[in-house]
Amino acid sequence: MNTEAIPKQTVLVAVGVIENGAGDIFICRRGESQHQAFKWEFPGGKVETGETVPQALARELEEEIGIRVSACAPFMRIEHDYGDKQVILDIRKVTAFEGEAHGREGQPSRWVPRAELHRYDFPAANGAIVRKLQEKK
Numbered sequence: 497m498n499t500e501a502i503p504k505q506t507v508l509v510a511v512g513v514i515e516n517g518a519g520d521i522f523i524c525r526r527g528e529s530q531h532q533a534f535k536w537e538f539p540g541g542k543v544e545t546g547e548t549v550p551q552a553l554a555r556e557l558e559e560e561i562g563i564r565v566s567a568c569a570p571f572m573r574i575e576h577d578y579g580d581k582q583v584i585l586d587i588r589k590v591t592a593f594e595g596e597a598h599g600r601e602g603q604p605s606r607w608v609p610r611a612e613l614h615r616y617d618f619p620a621a622n623g624a625i626v627r628k629l630q631e632k633k
């Protein structure tokens with residue numbers, strides 16, 4: 497069978513960049529059974545059928561880190577091919593939320609100063625996000 501002819505699985509992912517009053521960014525570590533296991537990530541997840549990206553982001557951030565998003569704005573969009581999986585990351589800046597962000601599924605999580613983000617091992621697709629967050633304004 498010619499496997500090259502089979503279209504790769506492509507997933508649309510809603511990703512949240514969450515900042516606190518001190519300018520730190522919230523990140524989580526992916527679990528062992530997940531794609532890109534043990535990498536650090538900006539929380540988020542797959543957009544389900546019938547959902548908009550902001551709806552998916554609000555649902556995922558409630559499920560994964562226990563916050564309620566009241567406003568978000570487009571930040572950037574990245575397409576990346578991991579070989580086994582192709583992802584489209586629709587990254588949104590969370591501009592207003594309620595609740596205390598925490599790893600609600602037992603995953604390690606922390607607030608990190610922007611200037612330290614590059615020290616964390618993120619999935620390959622995230623390089624551009626980290627660079628944009630660290631650009632001098």
Ligand SMILES: Nc1nc2c([nH]c(=O)n2[C@H]2C[C@H](O)[C@@H](COP(=O)(O)OP(=O)(O)OP(=O)(O)O)O2)c(=O)[nH]1
Nearest residue numbers: 509511530531532537538539540541542583619621
């Ligand atoms: N959430 C998130 N996913 C990312 C980032 N960078 C990156 O390449 N990804 C990839 C990894 C996964 O292939 C995909 C996200 O899927 P996910 O595993 O978070 O999806 P989900 O929350 O619906 O999780 P699951 O129930 O399927 O485990 O996007 C990132 O910063 N955050």
Ligand SMILES: [Mg+2]
Nearest residue numbers: 539540541542
């Ligand atoms: Mg997820």
